[in-house]
Amino acid sequence: MKGKIIVITSGKGGVGKTTATASIGSALALEGNRVLLVDMDIGLRNLDVVMGLENRIVFNIVDIVKGKCKIGQAAIKDRRIDNLFLVPASQSDNKDAITPEEMIRLCEELREEFDFILMDCPAGIEQGFENAVVAADEAVVICAPEVSSIRDADRIIGILFSKSITPKLVVNRIVPEMVERGDMLSHEDVVDVLSIDLIGLVEMDDQVVVSTNMGTPTVLQKNSKAGDAFRRIAMRLNGNEDLPIVVPQVPNRFWKKLGLKIGLGK
Amino acid sequence: MNMTDRNKSPIKLKGVGNSLWVTFDPTQPVDFLQEELTKLFKRMKHLVVNARIVLDPGEQEGCDDVVKKLRVFLKDTFDVGAVSKPPVKRAVKEERIRQRDIGSSWHNSASEVLMLTGRVRSGQKITTKKHVLILGDVNPGGEIVAGGDIVVMGSLCGTVSAGQPDNEDSIVLSLDFRPTQVQIGGFLAAGIPSSRGKTVEFASVEDNAIVVKDYLKANPFGRLPQPLVR
Ligand SMILES: Nc1ncnc2c1ncn2[C@@H]1O[C@H](COP(=O)(O)OP(=O)(O)O)[C@@H](O)[C@H]1O
Numbered sequence: 001m002k003g004k005i006i007v008i009t010s011g012k013g014g015v016g017k018t019t020a021t022a023s024i025g026s027a028l029a030l031e032g033n034r035v036l037l038v039d040m041d042i043g044l045r046n047l048d049v050v051m052g053l054e055n056r057i058v059f060n061i062v063d064i065v066k067g068k069c070k071i072g073q074a075a076i077k078d079r080r081i082d083n084l085f086l087v088p089a090s091q092s093d094n095k096d097a098i099t100p101e102e103m104i105r106l107c108e109e110l111r112e113e114f115d116f117i118l119m120d121c122p123a124g125i126e127q128g129f130e131n132a133v134v135a136a137d138e139a140v141v142i143c144a145p146e147v148s149s150i151r152d153a154d155r156i157i158g159i160l161f162s163k164s165i166t167p168k169l170v171v172n173r174i175v176p177e178m179v180e181r182g183d184m185l186s187h188e189d190v191v192d193v194l195s196i197d198l199i200g201l202v203e204m205d206d207q208v209v210v211s212t213n214m215g216t217p218t219v220l221q222k223n224s225k226a227g228d229a230f231r232r233i234a235m236r237l238n239g240n241e242d243l244p245i246v247v248p249q250v251p252n253r254f255w256k257k258l259g260l261k262i263g264l265g266k
Numbered sequence: 267m268n269m270t271d272r273n274k275s276p277i278k279l280k281g282v283g284n285s286l287w288v289t290f291d292p293t294q295p296v297d298f299l300q301e302e303l304t305k306l307f308k309r310m311k312h313l314v315v316n317a318r319i320v321l322d323p324g325e326q327e328g329c330d331d332v333v334k335k336l337r338v339f340l341k342d343t344f345d346v347g348a349v350s351k352p353p354v355k356r357a358v359k360e361e362r363i364r365q366r367d368i369g370s371s372w373h374n375s376a377s378e379v380l381m382l383t384g385r386v387r388s389g390q391k392i393t394t395k396k397h398v399l400i401l402g403d404v405n406p407g408g409e410i411v412a413g414g415d416i417v418v419m420g421s422l423c424g425t426v427s428a429g430q431p432d433n434e435d436s437i438v439l440s441l442d443f444r445p446t447q448v449q450i451g452g453f454l455a456a457g458i459p460s461s462r463g464k465t466v467e468f469a470s471v472e473d474n475a476i477v478v479k480d481y482l483k484a485n486p487f488g489r490l491p492q493p494l495v496r
């Protein structure tokens with residue numbers, strides 16, 4: 001069976017594309033799939049840093065496309081998770097170092113070797129975005145509950161539809177306390193405007209920053225709310241579509257107080 | 267009509283549009299009519315020079331020769347402009363047929379409406395010379411430009427320009443009216459207060475400004491005598 005190419009995109013930068021690519025990819029590999037992560041943010045690579053694989057880079061995606069090396073030579077194997085590979089972006093090239101035709105040819109090859117190929121898309125809608133989506137079978141749009149993020153995600157969704165790709169939605173960086181106070185848009189507000197299938201809600205979680213800095217995927221962390229959410233998103237992408245969506249909640253105050261009284265909790 | 271009622275003037279004058287409408291009693295002798303006309307026209311002096319005159323003999327028929335004589339008289343004496351008989355009124359029966367035709371004109375009207383389903387997303391723009399009807403929503407950042415009306419059966423949050431370039435009779439209507447910006451013809455409005463879907467609202471131009479009203483309360487087309495093609 002041929003592998004699936006899923007592009008992770010958002011329009012706006014800094015909403016969690018790279019975090020999501022690393023986390024979802026790791027979770028898919030943990031479920032036993034052969035997974036390749038491709039950093040398409042040419043010129044601004046950082047998926048390798050988030051994955052903690054920076055010091056093992058020899059070749060990059062531009063090298064593969066230009067015939068300088070084989071896919072197997074450029075793909076870095078993760079030591080912690082079996083069947084997880086990363087093709088890094090080139091740091092020194094421009095976003096137009098690769099043409100869409102070259103991307104389509106490369107993706108044909110990748111489909112033969114992996115079950116899932118996740119493309120970490122650059123911000124914007126220029127050439128880098130075009131390259132990332134040109135051969136994609138599916139798309140996951142990451143959106144933060146902010147007006148500007150929604151506006152950009154909406155634009156991206158329109159473009160994806162025009163390329164006959166039906167995107168799925170992840171709302172990231174939700175702060176339940178702020179939503180409850182009315183200081184942050186709820187995920188319902190986001191879905192109202194974007195109106196595409198929701199496949200996950202991810203809370204704002206300090207663990208993400210910790211694992212990003214340590215270079216360990218969030219899904220390997222214990223007690224990470226974001227990690228749990230990304231793991232469930234991976235399950236949904238892996239065919240478990242009926243898995244219910246968990247809405248981030250404000251921690252129960254009663255238990256918190258009680259826990260404090262009897263000396264539990266942090 | 268009394269032939270000898272000489273106290274009552276057999277002539278009435280009024281201004282209609284850009285012409286002088288002269289109603290007269292054609293049963294009176296021509297010289298008497300001329301006398302009376304002279305009285306009136308002399309008083310108006312230069313105002314009648316080159317004026318367009320309509321000679322209306324009322325309900326009477328077959329008085330073409332009287333009209334002809336009076337026309338020559340007015341032209342010679344007062345230097346008036348064109349003199350004509352009133353435009354032929356349609357017979358009642360004919361008028362009824364005409365009304366019926368208007369009433370059912372939509373039968374054979376070629377569509378003047380672009381009807382779309384779906385969602386207009388940020389960065390997408392719909393441009394048409396016609397009216398546009400959207401069964402769906404217009405997201406923030408979406409844009410619609412129409413030659414006529416814009417009707418959104420859903421939420422309108424984007425930017426809309428109706429009646430482009432210069433039809434200020436156009437309206438913008440939405441079930442949930444909270445646009446970023448509305449333009450109608452050459453008038454522009456932003457920061458429009460919204461009922462947020464509690465009522466169906468529409469924007470139109472009134473007294474050189476865009477106003478937003480409750481559509482069902484204002485009912486702007488409810489008083490039309492019959493359904494008309496817009
Ligand atoms: N759920 C989250 N909780 C806390 N921080 C997050 C979360 N998602 C992303 N971040 C942080 O936000 C920043 C931007 O994320 P990143 O994945 O690099 O975004 P992008 O690739 O879209 O530019 C990073 O510092 C990341 O650690």
Ligand SMILES: [Mg+2]
Pocket residue numbers: 017018041046120
């Ligand atoms: Mg990134």
